[in-house]
Each structure stands twice: as structure tokens, then as C-alpha cells.
Amino acid sequence: MSLREKFEFELNSAQEQLIDLSTMAVNALNKSMEALVNQDVDAALEVIEDDKDINQLEEFINDRVILLIAKQSPVATDLRRLIVTIKVASDMERVGDYAVNIAKETIRIGNQELLPQIAQIQQMQKLAVAMLRQVIDAFVEEDIVKAKEIAELDDQVDELYGDVIRKLMLAGGGNPERLSQITQLAFISRYMERSADHATNIAEQLFYLVRGQHYDLNK
């Protein structure tokens, strides 16, 4: 293998690991929501445990990229790809952290009867996961059209989020026992909303990778 081929190989390997990391983070988000809906504490504990692997893989990717920058002095698209890899890995690791937070809230809720607003939070989760999956695909295909569509989905998530919070605030109805679950569900919907924002961040990174320019997809 020539030096250049080795570099390409390393670059591709880092990219493949980034896809693995993304898949793991999205699966964790899905699993944490399933655990919540099924009130399955064991599954929630698994999400918390599995996050160690996500964190480790992110560190591994970062080290690999730093070594490539140090040894190969990449420029132009190569350099952008490496910088974007680090940033996207950080976004995805964060999504993994939100899954952990949801799992912890699930454990706190235990077997209390779930409030009906859970249905809307599930809708948010479906959208956030769809956005994350779509952005991973867009990333693999370097498809900026696909990446742009993600911003539109994010508007739907934001709308749902506003609605869920409003309904949760009204759901107390003077019943102090409900307050803790209301707070926990409000946090969970916030984590879903943030996960969707990370998908948008990644879409912006894809624009930067392909075009070399900064785009703000939130406007």
C-alpha cells in the first residue's frame, strides 16, 4: 500500500467508525424510549451501561483523526473531512448521552402510571430518529439535498416540543403527585428536541464538508 493509499484507508476507516458510532447512538435513543414506554427498568440500565462503548468509540475516532492530522498534514477536502468527523462524532456522542438521561428518568418514573403526553413525546422521538438516520445516510452519500430536508423535519420537532411542554404544564391540575413525572417528561421531551438539533448540526457539517462553506440550516 502506498503512503497515499494508507492515508485514504485510515480516512475511510475513521468514517466507517463514525457510522458505527452514529448507529449505536440512534439505537440507544430508540431503546431508551422503548424502556420508558414499556416501563422496563432493566432495558434502561442497559442503555446506561452501553453508553460506555459509545464514549470509548468517540475517543478512539478523535485520537485516530488527531494522529492523521499530525502525521499527514491534510488540506482542503481531506482536512474538512477530518474536522467534520470529530464534530459529528461529538454530536452523536451527545445523542448517546441524551439516551442515558432518558434512561435515568425512566428509572425514576418506575411504574407510576404514565401521563398521556407520552404519545406526543413518542412522535418527537420517531421524528428525531428519522432525522438522525437520514443525516447518516446523507453523510454516507454526501447528499446535501437530503441534508437540507432535515431542517424541515426539525421545525416539526420544535412545534411538537412547544405543544408537549404547554400540555404538561396544564396536566398538573393541582395534583402534586403528578409534578415529578411532569418534570421528568418535560426533560425527556427536551432531550428529544436537542437530539433533533444535533441532526441539524450534522447536516450543516455535511454542507461544510461538501461545499467548504458554512450554512445555517436553522434560519
Next chain:
Amino acid sequence: MTTIITNKSVSGATADQTAKKAVYETKQLNLWYGSNHALKNIDLEIMENEVTAIIGPSGCGKSTYIKTLNRMVELVTSVKTSGEILYRGRNIFDQDYGVEELRTRVGMVFQKPNPFPKSIYDNVAYGPRIHGIKNKKILDEIVEKSLRGAAIWDEVKDRLNENAYSISGGQQQRICIARALAIEPDVILMDEPTSALDPISTLKVEELVQELKKDYSIIIVTHNMQQAARISDKTAFFLNGEVVEFDHTDTIFSNPSDKRTEDYISGRFG
């Protein structure tokens, strides 16, 4: 909605561009070595007080181009040119343009240090003496100023009478730069000035180039991509005798517009 955040304002390149003047304007330059068409329709504008890097694979015409800027290329007998190179607005190919006058304004530093087999002092004083300066005091001043300008005064001030061959390659190269500065040129051409130097000497020359651009315009041919990225304001990428891309160095190394430039700077060919 998608908005583009441009980085134009970040570089600020457009603002200071208007204040600067072109030192060289190359217009439709073609050059042949016999039947070999070595430079093809070159259009380049080189601005004063900037470092312009010329990059490209071996045989792309980059050395030929800078040797054309001081008409050194004419030493090759079979050379033929067409087009214009305006230096400060005057075509250097005009019949009444004196080549000595041009080379007084345009100094050159080569790939390998090439001091004369003389003392350090005499190397630097060589040009001024040729121009008729005999006064020892004036020569002393020029030598000190030039050696200081080339960031080597402190290293050689106590051994000015030693042979220039007795010092290291990196020091010899800076003596050659001092020799070029001694005639107070307007432009300094550098043809791979650090390719024969160790990393520390290379860094010294690179820092020197940054200093020198305050007073001179510098055109540097380099095979070292990172050097071009570090020290130049603009970069021209030559390929097969043509200028493929000429732009701000920041753009060339972060987001070049031509795929051939990208492939070359990222080591995919050349």
C-alpha cells in the same frame, strides 16, 4: 431557509487589496524552449508587499516562470517568448529595457546557497561595489543593514572576514539573501530557497520572508506545500505550463475551486 455565511469578511483580503499596487502583470505570456511549449498563456498579477507562492509538480514551468521575471531565462539560447510582462507598468521585453536595470530591481535567491568564494563581507558588498560604491563607511553600513535584514547579523558580525563557505548551509543561504538585499531591490525571487536546508534553517528563512514582505515583494517557488500554506498570501498552481488556479493561499489550501489543484495539494499526484 438556508443561509451561507461567507468567510470573505474573516480574511479581510478584499479590503487591503485596493490599496496595493501590482508589481508584475503578466499578460498572455507564452514561452518555448525550442519546440517545447513551456509556458502557455500565463496571466498573473503579482501584488507588492505580498508573498506569492508558485507551486506545481516538477516540469510544470514554475522555475521557468520566475526566471522570466528577471529575464534570466534568456541565458538559454533557444528560448522564444510572446506576450507581456509588465514590471511596474513597463514591459520588460521592450527592446530598450535594460536587463541590468531590471536585475538591480529584482534580486534572486536560488535553491542551493551559492555564495562567492570570498569573505562574508565581500559577498554582501559585491553588488554595491559593482554599482560604484567605494566608500568603506557606506559599504560597512550597507553590509550591516543587509545582514540584519537577512536575520544573520548576530551570527556573523564577529567573523565578517571569514570565507562564506566556512558557515553552515542555512547561514550561507541567508548570506545570499543579504547579498540580494544589498542592492536594495524591489522584488526578491526565490527558487526553492529552503529545499537544501534543515528544518531549523528552513524556519529561519520562512520567518525572514515574513519580515521581508514589509519592504519587498516576494515570489517564491516551493515544492513544500506546507511552506506555501504557511508563508504566502497568494498561491499560483502551475501544471503543464499553465496556471490552473491563482487565489488567496487560504482559499487554495482550504477550498480550491479546481479539482486538479485539490488533487495536487493533497498529494494525489505530482
